[in-house]
Amino acid sequence: MRVPIVVDRRGPAPLHRQIYEEWRRGILSTRFAPGDRLPSTRDLAAMLGISRTTATAAYDQLMAEGYIESERGSGTFVSRDLPDVHPRMTRAADDSSARSPVRLSKYGTRLEPASVRPTPAAGIIHLSNPVPDVADFPFPIWRRLLARQLRRVAPATLDYGSHGAGHDGLRQAIASYLARSRAVRCTPDQVVIVNGSQQALDVCARVLIDAGDDVAIEDPAYLGARQLFAAHGARLRPVPVLTDGLSVAALPGKARLVYVTPSHQFPLGVSMTLARRLELIAWARTRGAVIIEDDYDSEYRYDGAPLPALQGLTASVPVIYVGTFSNVMFPGLRLGYLVLPPDLVEPFTRAKWHADRHSATLEQAALADFIREGHLERHIRRMRRRYKRRREILVDALTRHFGRRVAILGDAAGMHLVVRFASPRPFAQARRNGVEMTSTAPCYVGAPPPAEFLIRFSALSERAIREAITRLG
Amino acid sequence: MRVPIVVDRRGPAPLHRQIYEEWRRGILSTRFAPGDRLPSTRDLAAMLGISRTTATAAYDQLMAEGYIESERGSGTFVSRDLPDVHPRMTRAADDSSARSPVRLSKYGTRLEPASVRPTPAAGIIHLSNPVPDVADFPFPIWRRLLARQLRRVAPATLDYGSHGAGHDGLRQAIASYLARSRAVRCTPDQVVIVNGSQQALDVCARVLIDAGDDVAIEDPAYLGARQLFAAHGARLRPVPVLTDGLSVAALPGKARLVYVTPSHQFPLGVSMTLARRLELIAWARTRGAVIIEDDYDSEYRYDGAPLPALQGLTASVPVIYVGTFSNVMFPGLRLGYLVLPPDLVEPFTRAKWHADRHSATLEQAALADFIREGHLERHIRRMRRRYKRRREILVDALTRHFGRRVAILGDAAGMHLVVRFASPRPFAQARRNGVEMTSTAPCYVGAPPPAEFLIRFSALSERAIREAITRLG
Numbered sequence: 001m002r003v004p005i006v007v008d009r010r011g012p013a014p015l016h017r018q019i020y021e022e023w024r025r026g027i028l029s030t031r032f033a034p035g036d037r038l039p040s041t042r043d044l045a046a047m048l049g050i051s052r053t054t055a056t057a058a059y060d061q062l063m064a065e066g067y068i069e070s071e072r073g074s075g076t077f078v079s080r081d082l083p084d085v086h087p088r089m090t091r092a093a094d095d096s097s098a099r100s101p102v103r104l105s106k107y108g109t110r111l112e113p114a115s116v117r118p119t120p121a122a123g124i125i126h127l128s129n130p131v132p133d134v135a136d137f138p139f140p141i142w143r144r145l146l147a148r149q150l151r152r153v154a155p156a157t158l159d160y161g162s163h164g165a166g167h168d169g170l171r172q173a174i175a176s177y178l179a180r181s182r183a184v185r186c187t188p189d190q191v192v193i194v195n196g197s198q199q200a201l202d203v204c205a206r207v208l209i210d211a212g213d214d215v216a217i218e219d220p221a222y223l224g225a226r227q228l229f230a231a232h233g234a235r236l237r238p239v240p241v242l243t244d245g246l247s248v249a250a251l252p253g254k255a256r257l258v259y260v261t262p263s264h265q266f267p268l269g270v271s272m273t274l275a276r277r278l279e280l281i282a283w284a285r286t287r288g289a290v291i292i293e294d295d296y297d298s299e300y301r302y303d304g305a306p307l308p309a310l311q312g313l314t315a316s317v318p319v320i321y322v323g324t325f326s327n328v329m330f331p332g333l334r335l336g337y338l339v340l341p342p343d344l345v346e347p348f349t350r351a352k353w354h355a356d357r358h359s360a361t362l363e364q365a366a367l368a369d370f371i372r373e374g375h376l377e378r379h380i381r382r383m384r385r386r387y388k389r390r391r392e393i394l395v396d397a398l399t400r401h402f403g404r405r406v407a408i409l410g411d412a413a414g415m416h417l418v419v420r421f422a423s424p425r426p427f428a429q430a431r432r433n434g435v436e437m438t439s440t441a442p443c444y445v446g447a448p449p450p451a452e453f454l455i456r457f458s459a460l461s462e463r464a465i466r467e468a469i470t471r472l473g
Numbered sequence: 474m475r476v477p478i479v480v481d482r483r484g485p486a487p488l489h490r491q492i493y494e495e496w497r498r499g500i501l502s503t504r505f506a507p508g509d510r511l512p513s514t515r516d517l518a519a520m521l522g523i524s525r526t527t528a529t530a531a532y533d534q535l536m537a538e539g540y541i542e543s544e545r546g547s548g549t550f551v552s553r554d555l556p557d558v559h560p561r562m563t564r565a566a567d568d569s570s571a572r573s574p575v576r577l578s579k580y581g582t583r584l585e586p587a588s589v590r591p592t593p594a595a596g597i598i599h600l601s602n603p604v605p606d607v608a609d610f611p612f613p614i615w616r617r618l619l620a621r622q623l624r625r626v627a628p629a630t631l632d633y634g635s636h637g638a639g640h641d642g643l644r645q646a647i648a649s650y651l652a653r654s655r656a657v658r659c660t661p662d663q664v665v666i667v668n669g670s671q672q673a674l675d676v677c678a679r680v681l682i683d684a685g686d687d688v689a690i691e692d693p694a695y696l697g698a699r700q701l702f703a704a705h706g707a708r709l710r711p712v713p714v715l716t717d718g719l720s721v722a723a724l725p726g727k728a729r730l731v732y733v734t735p736s737h738q739f740p741l742g743v744s745m746t747l748a749r750r751l752e753l754i755a756w757a758r759t760r761g762a763v764i765i766e767d768d769y770d771s772e773y774r775y776d777g778a779p780l781p782a783l784q785g786l787t788a789s790v791p792v793i794y795v796g797t798f799s800n801v802m803f804p805g806l807r808l809g810y811l812v813l814p815p816d817l818v819e820p821f822t823r824a825k826w827h828a829d830r831h832s833a834t835l836e837q838a839a840l841a842d843f844i845r846e847g848h849l850e851r852h853i854r855r856m857r858r859r860y861k862r863r864r865e866i867l868v869d870a871l872t873r874h875f876g877r878r879v880a881i882l883g884d885a886a887g888m889h890l891v892v893r894f895a896s897p898r899p900f901a902q903a904r905r906n907g908v909e910m911t912s913t914a915p916c917y918v919g920a921p922p923p924a925e926f927l928i929r930f931s932a933l934s935e936r937a938i939r940e941a942i943t944r945l946g
Contacts (some may be wrong), residue, residue: 028751028787034558035503053671058615063775063782065747065749065781066746066747066748066780071550079748081746081748081750082748082751083748083755099761099789099790099791099896100761101816102681102763102814102816102817103761104680104681104682104820105679105680105681105682105683105686106683107680107683107824108679108680108681108820108824109825110825111680111820111827112827113819114636114822114826114827130633131633132633133630134632137631138624142623143620143623143624144559144617146616146619146623147616147618147619147620149474150612150615150616150619151612151616156802158610158803158805159604159803159804159805159820160603160799160804160805161805162585164588169525194829195668195829195830195833196829196830198827198828198829198830199828199829199830202827202828204827205580206578206580206581207577207578207584208575208576208577208578208581209578209579210578210579210580213595227827228670228827231827234713235721241760256576256825257639273539273554274538274539274540275539275552275554275555275556278501278555279557282556285572288573288576290575302792304537304765305539307539308538313501314501316571316572317572318572318575330631330632331631331632331830332631332632332633332634332833332834332835333631333833333835334830334831334832334833334834336831341575343574343575344575347584348747349587350584350585350586350587350764351580351581351584353587354584354585354587354671354675354701354704354809355671355672355699355828356667356668356669356671356672356675356809356829357668357671357672357804358670359668359807360668360805360806360833360836361805361807362806362809363833363835363836363837381594389858390780394590396792400589406688416903419640444778
C-alpha cells in the first residue's frame with residue numbers, strides 16, 4: 001500500500017496535526033471517497049516512520065469530528081454517511097475565486113465607500129481633519145470614572161441593558177444638560193442613547209424612511225447624512241442654504257423628513273434665524289413632516305448669543321434632536337443621543353434594540369458621572385476658549401495673507417469654517433507646499449462654488465495654523 | 474398699559490429668565506403678533522416692580538434670539554420678520570397630543586418590542602437568565618488594560634477609526650484565536666468588528682436581504698435572529714431541527730441566506746454532524762446561498778470533542794461566521810465580530826461605517842491585549858470548568874427529581890439546556906414556588922412541544938440550581 005499522505009518532520013505543526021489535516025483535506029476535496037479504507041494506525045506509523053501514538057492521536061480526532069469511522073475487525077474507513085459531494089467539488093475548486101461574487105441587497109449596492117482619512121505624512125499640515133483636540137481631554141478623570149464603574153461590577157453595568165434606550169442615569173444627565181445649555185424641552189424618557197450621531201441618523205432613516213420617500217436635505221449638506229439617506233433609498237430633495245439658513249421657501253411640496261443643522265450649518269456655518277426656524281416648523285406642520293435637528297457642534301459659539309435649539313420651539317411638530325459626544329469628548333467613545341417626540345420613543349428603542357441591543361454600558365455609566373460631576377461643562381468651557389483663540393488666529397492669518405481675495409464663512413461658531421478664495425490657486429499652492437485641505441464640493445448636490453474649502457481648526461495648534469496659512473499665501 | 478406678563482418673585486427661576494420665558498412663550502403661541510409693541514424696559518420694570526437691569530437682561534436675550542427688535546426712537550416690537558404662524562398655532566395647541574402619530578417605515582412597523590428582562594424579585598430564582606456569570610470575570614486585569622490604553626492617549630485610540638472594520642490589532646488577535654480554537658480559516662482582513670452578534674446579524678440582513686427574499690432559519694430558532702430577519706421583510710422559511718442538526722433535506726428550493734447554529738443549536742442544543750454540514754454546504758453551493766454560522770457559545774463544550782467551525786470546511790461557498798464576546802466576557806461590553814468571505818469584506822465594512830462608524834476604540838484596543846496576553850483563554854478555561862460543574866448539578870437534580878418524566882436536551886455544551894417535561898405541571902408549580910422559567914414556545918414557528926423549557930445555568934450558583942429544581946419537583 002502506498003502512503004496516501006505526506007508529512008513534514010521539520011514543519012512547524014505537530015505530526016499528528018499534519019496527519020489529521022492531510023486526511024481531512026483529502027476527504028473534503030476529492031481524493032478520498034466515503035467508504036475508502038484507511039491504513040491501520042500500525043501501518044501508517046510504519047509507512048511514515050512515526051510512533052503509533054501519533055497516528056492514533058490523528059485518527060482519534062478525525063473520528064471525533066466524523067471524518068472517519070472504524071468497524072470492529074474490518075478496519076477504518078472514510079465515513080459512509082458523508083454526502084457524496086465529490087463531483088461538484090471537483091468542478092469548482094474549493095476557492096472563493098471559483099464562485100461569482102455574492103449578490104448584495106439594494107441597500108448594500110447603494111453604500112458609498114467609507115471616507116478614507118488621510119494618514120498624516122511628516123511635514124504635512126492637514127487643514128481639514130474632522131476631530132476635536134484630544135490632547136486637553138481630562139483623561140485622568142475619565143480613567144478614574146471608568147475604574148470606579150469597573151470596581152462596582154454591578155450586574156447593571158455588565159449585563160445587557162433592560163431595554164435599548166440606554167443607561168437611565170445617562171439619559172437623565174443628558175436631559176438636564178440639554179435643558180440647561182440648549183433649551184431642549186424633554187424628559188429623560190425621550191432620550192435614547194446611540195453610538196454617535198451617525199447611528200442616530202441611521203435609526204431615523206430605518207424607522208421613518210421607505211425607499212422612494214422624499215427627504216429634504218440642505219444643499220450643501222453633511223456628506224455622512226446625505227449618503228446615509230441615499231443608501232436607504234430616499235429620494236433626496238436638496239434645498240439651498242441662504243445666509244439665514246435653509247431656504248424654507250424652496251422646500252419641496254412634501255417630504256417625510258427634513259434634515260437640518262440650524263445652529264451651525266454644515267458646511268457653511270450659517271445659523272438659521274428664528275424667523276426661518278418658525279417658518280420651517282410651520283411648513284413641517286402642514287406637511288406632516290418630521291424635522292431632524294442635527295446639533296453636532298452647538299457647544300462652541302464664539303460671537304453673539306447662541307440660539308437655543310429648534311426642538312424647544314414646538315411640541316406639536318415632531319422634531320428629532322440629534323447630538324453627539326464625539327466633538328466634546330473624543331470620537332472613539334462612540335456615544336451620541338436622540339431626543340424624540342414621545343410617540344417615537346418606543347419604535348426607536350425597538351430599532352436600537354434590534355440593531356445592536358444598546359451602547360456600551362460601562363462608558364455610558366462613566367459618562368453619566370462625567371456630566372453629573374460637572375466635568376463635561378468644564379471641559380467644554382476650556383475648549384471653547386481654546387478653539388476661539390485658534391479661530392481668531394486663523395481668521396487673522398487668512399485676512400493678512402489673502403485680504404479681499406478670501407471670503408470667510410461660518411466662523412461665529414463650531415470647529416470649522418469655510419473659505420471661498422477668489423481663485424483656485426491657493427489649493428494648488430497648498431498641495432505643493434505641504435498643506436492638505438478639503439474642498440466642500442462633495443457636500444453639494446448642485447454646482448459647487450469654484451474654490452470653496454473646509455478648514456477645521458479644532459485639532460490644529462496655533463503654530464500649525466499660522467504656518468499653514470503662510471504656506472497657502 | 475396693562476402688564477402683559479406675570480412673574481413669580483418666589484419662583485425658582487431668576488426674574489429675567491421668567492420675563493424672557495413669558496415673552497417667548499407668548500410670541501411662539503398666539504398672544505403676541507409680529508409688530509406688536511413691547512413696553513419699554515423702564516415701563517416694564519415699573520409695572521412689575523423690578524430693577525431695570527433685570528428687564529434689560531430679558532430683552533437683550535429676546536433680541537439676541539430674534540424674538541424682538543428695537544427701532545431707534547420708536548420702541549421695541551415683536552420681530553416683524555417672524556412668520557405669521559398664529560392661525561395654525563391657534564387651531565392646534567402646541568402639544569404633541571394634538572397631532573396624529575408619526576407614520577413609521579415598513580421596517581419600523583415590523584419591529585417587535587425589545588424582550589423585557591424580568592427584574593429579579595427577592596426570593597425568586599430565574600432559571601432562564603441569558604447571561605454569563607460575571608462574578609468571576611478578572612476585572613482587575615480588564616481595568617488595568619483599559620487604564621493602560623487610556624494612559625497612552627494615542628490618536629488612534631481616541632480618534633475615528635480609519636475604516637469601519639475595527640481595530641487592526643483586535644482583528645489579528647481574533648483571527649489567530651479562531652484559527653487556534655475553532656479551526657476558522659481566515660486572515661485578519663476578513664474580520665469585521667461589530668457591537669455583538671446582534672449587530673453582526675443586522676449587518677448581514679442589511680447587506681444581503683431585500684424585502685421578500687427567502688431566508689431559511691432553524692425551527693426552533695434564536696428569537697433575536699428570527700425577529701431581525703422578519704423586521705427586514707425577509708420571507709422566513711423555517712426548517713426543522715433533527716437530532717443531527719438542521720434537516721438539510723427539508724431546506725426550501727431556494728434561499729438567499731440560511732441561518733444556522735451548528736455548534737450548539739439554539740435552543741435545542743444539538744450539534745450538527747459533519748455529514749449534515751457537508752450536505753448543507755453542497756446545498757448552498759448549488760443554490761448560490763450564503764450560510765450564516767452563528768457560533769454564539771461554542772467556547773463551552775463539556776462532553777466529547779468539539780466540532781470545528783463549519784466555516785473551515787469550505788472556501789467556495791460563502792460562509793459568514795458570527796461570534797460574540799458577550800458570553801465569554803460580559804454583555805455590556807458590546808463587542809462581537811464577523812468573519813467574512815473576501816468579496817463581502819468591503820460591503821460589510823461600508824455598512825458598518827454607515828451604520829455607526831465603528832465600535833468603541835478603547836474597548837477594542839484593551840480586548841486585543843486581553844486576547845494576546847492569554848487572559849481570554851484562561852478565563853474561558855476557568856468558566857468551562859465552572860459551567861460544567863453547574864451543568865452536572867443541574868442534570869443530576871433534574872434526574873433525581875423527575876426521573877423519566879423529563880428529557881434533557883443539548884447539555885453537552887453551552888450555557889443552557891432544554892428540558893421536556895412529561896406534563897406542563899412543573900411550570901405551573903414553578904411560578905407558585907418562586908422559580909421563573911422560560912418556555913421555548915416563542916422560538917418555534919411550527920407547533921411547539923407542550924412542556925419544553927429553557928434552563929440557562931451559566932449565571933446560577935450551584936445552591937440556586939439545587940434549590941430551584943427541588944422547588945420544581
